[in-house]
Amino acid sequence: MRRREKKNTGRPREDFSEPSTSLSEARLSGCNAHGPTSAGSALSWSSFLRREGVSRQKKKALCEAAMLREVPQSLLVAKMLLFLRNDEEEEGKDSEKSGHSILCFCSRAFVEDRKLYKLGLKGFYVKEEENSTGEDQVSEDEEKEQKHDIFNTADLPSDSRVPEVEDIELDSETELMKSMGLPLQFGGAAVHKTIMRSGNTYKRNNKVMKKKKKKKNMLQKDILEIMKDTLEEDHETEDSHSLADDPSLINKEVDEQCENGEVKLDGMNEKWEIYWGEYGEGLLWKSWQEKQEDVDSELLSISEPWDNPEMKEKWQQHYNELYWYYWEQFQYWANQGWTVDVAHSSPKINKGNLETKEEKTQNIEIDDEYREVPDSNFCPLASVASCECNPIKNDNQCNIDILTEINKINLNSEEAEDSKSETMVDSNDSQGLYLTNMERHCPCDSSQSKKSDEGPKEENTTSEYGCSNPAASQVHSTGGGGSSHNNSDGDEQPPEQKPVRLKRSHELDAEEDAQADPDEVFGFLGLKRGTGQRYREIPGFSERRVTHLNRNMKFKSKLLDMRRTIKTKNKHIFFTEEPEVGVFKTSETLNKVERFLKQVNEPQEETSQDKTVHASTSSDSEEQENSVCSQNNPDVQNYELVLPDSNSSRHKGNSIEEEKLIIAARDCNSEVPVEEVEKEPCSLGRELLPLDIPDYLQMKTEGEVKPMKKKKNRKNKKENRSVPSLPPEIAADPELAKYWAQRYRLFSRFDEGIHLDREGWFSVTPEKIAEHIADRVRQSFKSDIIVDAFCGVGGNSIQFALAGKRVIAIDIDPVKIRLAHNNAEVYGVADQIEFICGDFMKLASSLKGDIVFLSPPWGGPEYTTAEVFDVQTMICPDGFEVFKLSQKITNNIVYFLPRNADIDQVTSLAGPGGKVEIEQNFLNNRE
Numbered sequence: 050m051r052r053r054e055k056k057n058t059g060r061p062r063e064d065f066s067e068p069s070t071s072l073s074e075a076r077l078s079g080c081n082a083h084g085p086t087s088a089g090s091a092l093s094w095s096s097f098l099r100r101e102g103v104s105r106q107k108k109k110a111l112c113e114a115a116m117l118r119e120v121p122q123s124l125l126v127a128k129m130l131l132f133l134r135n136d137e138e139e140e141g142k143d144s145e146k147s148g149h150s151i152l153c154f155c156s157r158a159f160v161e162d163r164k165l166y167k168l169g170l171k172g173f174y175v176k177e178e179e180n181s182t183g184e185d186q187v188s189e190d191e192e193k194e195q196k197h198d199i200f201n202t203a204d205l206p207s208d209s210r211v212p213e214v215e216d217i218e219l220d221s222e223t224e225l226m227k228s229m230g231l232p233l234q235f236g237g238a239a240v241h242k243t244i245m246r247s248g249n250t251y252k253r254n255n256k257v258m259k260k261k262k263k264k265k266n267m268l269q270k271d272i273l274e275i276m277k278d279t280l281e282e283d284h285e286t287e288d289s290h291s292l293a294d295d296p297s298l299i300n301k302e303v304d305e306q307c308e309n310g311e312v313k314l315d316g317m318n319e320k321w322e323i324y325w326g327e328y329g330e331g332l333l334w335k336s337w338q339e340k341q342e343d344v345d346s347e348l349l350s351i352s353e354p355w356d357n358p359e360m361k362e363k364w365q366q367h368y369n370e371l372y373w374y375y376w377e378q379f380q381y382w383a384n385q386g387w388t389v390d391v392a393h394s395s396p397k398i399n400k401g402n403l404e405t406k407e408e409k410t411q412n413i414e415i416d417d418e419y420r421e422v423p424d425s426n427f428c429p430l431a432s433v434a435s436c437e438c439n440p441i442k443n444d445n446q447c448n449i450d451i452l453t454e455i456n457k458i459n460l461n462s463e464e465a466e467d468s469k470s471e472t473m474v475d476s477n478d479s480q481g482l483y484l485t486n487m488e489r490h491c492p493c494d495s496s497q498s499k500k501s502d503e504g505p506k507e508e509n510t511t512s513e514y515g516c517s518n519p520a521a522s523q524v525h526s527t528g529g530g531g532s533s534h535n536n537s538d539g540d541e542q543p544p545e546q547k548p549v550r551l552k553r554s555h556e557l558d559a560e561e562d563a564q565a566d567p568d569e570v571f572g573f574l575g576l577k578r579g580t581g582q583r584y585r586e587i588p589g590f591s592e593r594r595v596t597h598l599n600r601n602m603k604f605k606s607k608l609l610d611m612r613r614t615i616k617t618k619n620k621h622i623f624f625t626e627e628p629e630v631g632v633f634k635t636s637e638t639l640n641k642v643e644r645f646l647k648q649v650n651e652p653q654e655e656t657s658q659d660k661t662v663h664a665s666t667s668s669d670s671e672e673q674e675n676s677v678c679s680q681n682n683p684d685v686q687n688y689e690l691v692l693p694d695s696n697s698s699r700h701k702g703n704s705i706e707e708e709k710l711i712i713a714a715r716d717c718n719s720e721v722p723v724e725e726v727e728k729e730p731c732s733l734g735r736e737l738l739p740l741d742i743p744d745y746l747q748m749k750t751e752g753e754v755k756p757m758k759k760k761k762n763r764k765n766k767k768e769n770r771s772v773p774s775l776p777p778e779i780a781a782d783p784e785l786a787k788y789w790a791q792r793y794r795l796f797s798r799f800d801e802g803i804h805l806d807r808e809g810w811f812s813v814t815p816e817k818i819a820e821h822i823a824d825r826v827r828q829s830f831k832s833d834i835i836v837d838a839f840c841g842v843g844g845n846s847i848q849f850a851l852a853g854k855r856v857i858a859i860d861i862d863p864v865k866i867r868l869a870h871n872n873a874e875v876y877g878v879a880d881q882i883e884f885i886c887g888d889f890m891k892l893a894s895s896l897k898g899d900i901v902f903l904s905p906p907w908g909g910p911e912y913t914t915a916e917v918f919d920v921q922t923m924i925c926p927d928g929f930e931v932f933k934l935s936q937k938i939t940n941n942i943v944y945f946l947p948r949n950a951d952i953d954q955v956t957s958l959a960g961p962g963g964k965v966e967i968e969q970n971f972l973n974n975r976e
């Protein structure tokens with residue numbers, strides 16, 4: 050299989066000049082050697098580099114490149130110790146040692162299947178080679194065409210564009226940036242977002258894109274350059290006595306910084322203040338000008354917006370936005386180990402002047418981005434454009450240079466906002482430092498800015514910028530003289546609205562990390578804690594201690610709320626008593642789906658039309674609105690992988706078989722009417738039918754269902770292709786039609802004879818997710834036999850088999866077993882799977898296997914509407930019973946659960962002294 054071939058290169062790519070790898074490629078290289086640790090990528094790179102004896106500078110550049118381009122398969126975002134409530138603890142015993150705690154790893158994985166989605170939209174399938182998974186079914190020439198097409202769709206509404214390969218790459222890049230804790234600006238997707246949202250012509254978009262890219266590149270460089278140069282300078286000057294004779298020590302230190310993301314925070318507050326005091330004004334003003342250019346050129350005439358009653362508020366907003374944007378960047382690079390010498394008054398000897406010619410040449414050879422800058426002492430932006438800012442220049446001169454360079458920088462508010470929200474929570478991933486390392490204050494405060502003489506108003510506004518974000522709100526209350534304490538009601542708030550607990554830089558030590566509020570951490574991670582019964586005798590947790598916290602842990606957490614409002618219209622379809630008449634109110638989504646289905650179902654149109662639901666028409670504007678919303682709706686599906694210390698135990702040489710693996714899959718935002726299905730398998734939906742579909746389906750169907758219009762010269766090509774008939778049962782069921790439109794995401798080889806029943810459509814694990822789970826299982830367990838206790842139509846079983854496992858596939862429903870067998874044949878793995886029709890609850894005690902995979906029914910649509918999913922009561926049959934019976938087979942259990950599963954319950958499954966990994970999986974996660 051091609052996908053297998055791509056993996057396990059085991060070595061980082063030397064060529065880091067490439068803009069980005071696809072996420073799937075990137076994630077594969079990092080994890081095999083070191084397992085799913087957040088530091089995995091840097092660690093593997095660093096040890097590789099050490100082995101290869103790469104020079105210091107190159108090593109550094111490679112480290113940075115690695116951080117930018119490599120994503121381990123599973124990123125560890127947090128590690129927690131949960132202490133069980135018991136009497137011994139009160140008697141003073143060490144509960145950790147006496148096995149009265151559970152170690153919980155929280156990780157994240159990112160999975161892509163956009164190409165499969167594209168195939169579904171096209172309505173055809175091109176089998177190009179044997180055993181293709183569908184990833185490769187879009188031919189290269191077509192891909193090229195499509196890339197080109199992105200920019201030739203000026204006449205189409207922005208929503209009509211199918212996400213293209215370039216998007217995928219750029220999104221992956223952005224994702225990678227985020228997951229590595231890098232500012233979003235460094236990624237590329239935001240640029241595309243601009244394009245998609247604007248609906249303007251390619252020319253303009255392309256121009257804007259290029260311009261922004263250029264500016265972003267420059268922006269990216271500025272702080273990086275400062276940090277990098279000054280770090281080097283620090284080494285050169287401070288270490289000249291102690292380290293100069295021993296380059297290995299320098300290397301070691303650099304490595305350690307790379308590996309650990311160690312924080313150099315001494316005096317950071319002060320340095321930031323100086324930095325901002327020095328450059329903030331210029332940055333603010335220039336960015337303000339550029340922003341206004343986009344908005345209204347007349348506004349430019351307002352020379353002092355901070356004094357203008359009309360503009361004041363905007364200015365404050367702008368100030369906050371910029372302040373935090375730079376603050377985040379500054380923080381980020383500081384956390385990477387870079388330091389800034391901002392002591393303008395006492396400039397150090399310029400390292401650049403001391404550097405040998407060879408060193409300079411070497412730098413240039415490494416990468417343009419890391420080129421030597423003559424004076425990097427403290428002229429941050431100078432380095433961006435090779436500004437020769439000599440340290441002996443006075444401040445004014447320097448500022449002039451800076452301002453000249455600032456001219457080239459644009460700060461897009463959206464991007465800044467993105468960055469802010471994504472990097473709001475920053476922490477040291479190796480020492481598990483706390484959320485922020487600086488006490489935030491309201492930047493736009495009279496005490497902070499000369500330009501704004503009023504306190505922060507944003508605190509009470511719902512501005513999407515600056516202080517409206519949690520940290521900024523906190524800042525405001527502090528800066529405005531209010532309390533900086535945590536909001537005690539934080540639990541009631543969605544994670545992203547919770548105030549961030551602030552710490553001062555001096556608080557950043559490992560000891561205090563344990564004080565990180567686990568509730569907050571859960572909140573940031575989007576994990577839900579409920580009050581449900583814990584597994585077996587576990588009474589609850591008396592204490593939770595965060596022992597490790599990855600930066601950027603908040604990444605995408607806002608998407609994990611299953612109950613969040615999805616900005617779509619007419620989510621429900623109202624059917625009349627006579628569905629044939631088609632007089633019902635429906636969503637535009639349905640219209641699109643219907644149009645799409647008509648297109649792909651032309652041969653059957655006559656016969657199936659009567660059964661197909663008829664949608665009322667809606668205006669284009671509505672359509673566009675939907676599409677805009679859909680762009681914002683993340684295509685996310687998250688799961689949790691609970692690998693109880695599989696890596697560390699592996700490192701310790703523990704028996705892999707002894708490990709207990711629990712994958713708690715966190716499902717997407719879907720209302721799957723399983724109960725309805727059971728009661729009324731072929732319902733034509735004469736009652737109110739929920740049309741909510743998983744995010745990963747929803748986004749696509751709502752925003753991007755017009756791929757057919759693309760290019761005339763491609764039309765013939767398509768016409769020649771045989772379009773599969775829409776099965777009548779699909780045509781008759783609007784809900785299923787949506788799933789059908791995305792059938793290749795469920796099974797990439799759908800057209801080769803895959804069959805599903807209604808429940809199967811709703812509950813099969815999408816192929817890429819199933820593949821990911823299978824990969825993790827393969828990596829974690831050497832053992833052979835896996836029991837898929839609730840195999841359904843075979844989504845997981847097939848992938849386990851493809852991953853080389855022998856599978857015992859069980860389902861209580863004979864139809865499912867038939868379908869699963871059929872589908873396994875399509876994938877050529879039926880021989881590896883033993884199908885058993887029966888009740889797992891009854892069969893369990895007589896089964897033998899090395900691993901058990903649990904993907905039971907989640908009990909109908911409630912799982913999406915409940916704040917917290919009760920693992921025991923909402924799963925059918927009883928989720929604890931299922932687990933208990935599985936333990937009779939093995940302790941290597943992978944549990945696939947919805948994302949709102951009660952984490953305390955999940956953790957309790959590990960039992961006293963146990964370890965558990967909860968992995969959240971994101972499918973096509975994008976802004």
Ligand SMILES: C[S@@+](CC[C@H](N)C(=O)[O-])C[C@H]1O[C@@H](n2cnc3c(N)ncnc32)[C@H](O)[C@@H]1O
Pocket residue numbers: 812813814838839840841842843844845846859860861862865887888889890904905906907925926
């Ligand atoms: C969510 S589906 C599994 C989907 C599967 N992972 C896939 O990818 O196709 C759950 C399945 O569990 C089956 N099931 C329900 N109760 C069962 C039981 N007691 N024993 C075995 N299977 C059961 C249902 O028939 C259903 O097919």
Ligand SMILES: C[n+]1cn([C@@H]2O[C@H](CO)[C@@H](O)[C@H]2O)c2nc(N)[nH]c(=O)c21
Pocket residue numbers: 716717719721723743811812813814815903904905906907908909945
């Ligand atoms: C109702 N449902 C959906 N999915 C999963 O969520 C996605 C979106 O609906 C489905 O594609 C499937 O992966 C389910 N998985 C299990 N194990 N059990 C379920 O009842 C179930």
